[in-house]
Amino acid sequence: MIYQRPLVFLFVILLSFQSNSQTDEKVLREIYTQSLTNGKSYDWLNHLSNQIGGRLSGSLNAEKAVAYTKEELEKIGLDKVWLQPVMVPKWVRGAKEYAYIETEPGKTTTVNICALGGSVATKALGLKANIVEVKSFDELKELGKENVEGKIVFYNRPMQPDLISTFEAYGGCVNQRYSGAVEATKYGAVGVIVRSMNLRLDDLPHTGSMTYDNIPVEKRIPSAAISTNDAELLSTMLELDKSIKFYFKQSCKQFKDVLSYNVIGEITGSEFPNEYMIVGGHLDSWDLGDGSHDDGAGVVQSMDVLRLLKASGIKPKRSIRAVLFMNEENGLRGGNKYAEIAKKKNENHVFALESDAGGFTPRGFSFDCSDANFNQVLNWKPLFKPYLIHYFEKGYGGADIGPLKTDAVVLAGLRPDSQRYFDHHHASNDTFEHVNKRELELGAATMTALVYLFDKYGVNPIPNQKAIKN
């Protein structure tokens, strides 16, 4: 609850806020109107998704996306547009995976799987073995080598449906996918099948990155995700008969790193050109869908932030960059490279905003920053109310901007409505038709509004200025 400080002090703040906020109200109205009536993000996404498609790092599509977004950024009349070279991993899925449950020789039920990103292939004829279900690494440990060796480990802990944030539910499960192979290898498992990170019951397997840590190549075990429907089926069949076998075949392969790029566009600041504020999303995507929500949306919204600033007649005091990061999904090389170069050049980054949670209706932002900076943001909350932007909380910024973290910088993440996100995340239905134009545009406008305010008021708020929580 609120009301914890003297009224007099508040009154002073309120008065000083009043006059500025009237201008700010008008500017925000203009930004939203521009985005909703004359936005470019949806057209750009249409091209990225439908003309290019899935953009896994190292793929031809990823390179097409680099070329396309650079060209489009050049068209909007920025001060600078350039490519920042970065070496990225190249993993290729190969032929479509195939899997079945075998209850007795010749009696099989086909199930939907896909290789996890980074996984090794099975042998050419596939892998067939008994399969053991666990819900956690603790459970796996308890089973021990005697119950796991020579078997496939089936991780089947579902995302928790009663959490309101689906990202929180994802966070509670994703270790199965990311570290499942490393853990299973400790007990002599020969393969890993992971329940898809999906709150819904459907037939689509969801891929995503995994690690082998220091396991030597020859000891790596193939790992795949299974659709939630088939995870339920497999679990039920195992309950009836622990001796059933699981077969899967995948031919994915890790190649040598290849050259790729972050794409960067800049409006150079009129007063403080050496203070950098960036907005970004990641240009790469998984290969199963066309990466519209993850993260085509964030890419085109970030591009549109620069365009919307110009279209709304805003001349930033600080240098604003759109950074389209390469390789967020399976390496974070782009994010690391951007931060490395920024450090090398001694560029003073004061603010970074990432959109990587889907193109759904924006609800607000989470902030990874000092209390003083966070309190400054809370002052702006009323400005966002007409746009139903209400979520302003401390929290995670984003993967790509993470390497920029210092005590001085404000990292922020756009927080769209999360309910539908994991229906599509890393699956073949992360496609353009599931993005709503207005929702995408509202996100772009909301990002632009925050950038405008941080540019105008700076990232060094009056010391001891406290929050006005609304």
Next chain:
Amino acid sequence: MIYQRPLVFLFVILLSFQSNSQTDEKVLREIYTQSLTNGKSYDWLNHLSNQIGGRLSGSLNAEKAVAYTKEELEKIGLDKVWLQPVMVPKWVRGAKEYAYIETEPGKTTTVNICALGGSVATKALGLKANIVEVKSFDELKELGKENVEGKIVFYNRPMQPDLISTFEAYGGCVNQRYSGAVEATKYGAVGVIVRSMNLRLDDLPHTGSMTYDNIPVEKRIPSAAISTNDAELLSTMLELDKSIKFYFKQSCKQFKDVLSYNVIGEITGSEFPNEYMIVGGHLDSWDLGDGSHDDGAGVVQSMDVLRLLKASGIKPKRSIRAVLFMNEENGLRGGNKYAEIAKKKNENHVFALESDAGGFTPRGFSFDCSDANFNQVLNWKPLFKPYLIHYFEKGYGGADIGPLKTDAVVLAGLRPDSQRYFDHHHASNDTFEHVNKRELELGAATMTALVYLFDKYGVNPIPNQKAIKN
């Protein structure tokens, strides 16, 4: 802005709020958990949408929906379940409509239209005439009889995209659909084509109700909606050549009123059984889709409110009813009948909540009530914060509950995210696959939480208790 009253007074309120709010927090958590882990609304909607389908008043499907929902309400162990008879209009679309633009004899372009609900048919061979585009009734008046007589009037004012609430954008356009025929008839028009009430450009015509007021049957002109893509096409073609003709054919028909029902289930109050609180949606829908968002969602959420109260161990002090209204779309007979009977029986209705804005992520409520009651609601706002329910504003309750309005009753409308609603509203893509299970369940939980709080604290707040705005 806030902080307008002495801290001492606030402190007293805060203290008294504290102890109750801890219990309330737990109860709300239980309600949301029940809905998200054990909800019935999605299964019920699956049946309504996929086993029954579109449920236009007077249709066989509407009767099936009455029987099904009554049966399901009986299964959840309420104190009473009954049907409330009501005579409803019966309008039947007939064969699929057909329309084209003719630039010269024999040279035609087919366009997508659908008859507006309540419209008369064209003659059997259809209607062909010149067509004149207007954006408003004022523009029509200016054109006058000499430019309109013998022609089809094409209303083409689009929904305003820069409004954040799509319902507000709808409100700014829907007079074209509802009263377009009456206005056009004044100037001798022979037919009406209305741009679909849809913010998106697509190929789907959106139906909806229209009126002829007192125009005698033989003078009524046929009226249809055209898809937004085709409205754009028609407008462009008219710009090039005002002499083009428009042809359409529809065979819809108004029959005599038929008997139908509101479906009502009740948990009788333990302390104040004669105080009634209702939650409702409408059982009828348009015929083009399966009416999942409009208003299957509101129906199953209302049913689930009663079930969730029981499942969460709440024994209401007041009598809570789920009312599934018949005929919201083209007559409001169900809403009127319910209020008529309530008045006749002298039932003291203190609260009515309607869900008729789609099954999307709930954002909050609008309230049509006294300031005192509204301020009481604002006290509860912090309880809803964990569920990202933030919108509590004065405003519209709902069509079906409107006839219950008095000074004493609180009318409330669930306000889900509105961005996607008019993509589907009254069109063939208002179908089950566009409803997200979690979003629907969050709506049901949010409604249940509000009902719980109003039941617990009553609808007669402490006099002069003021708002705590958060």
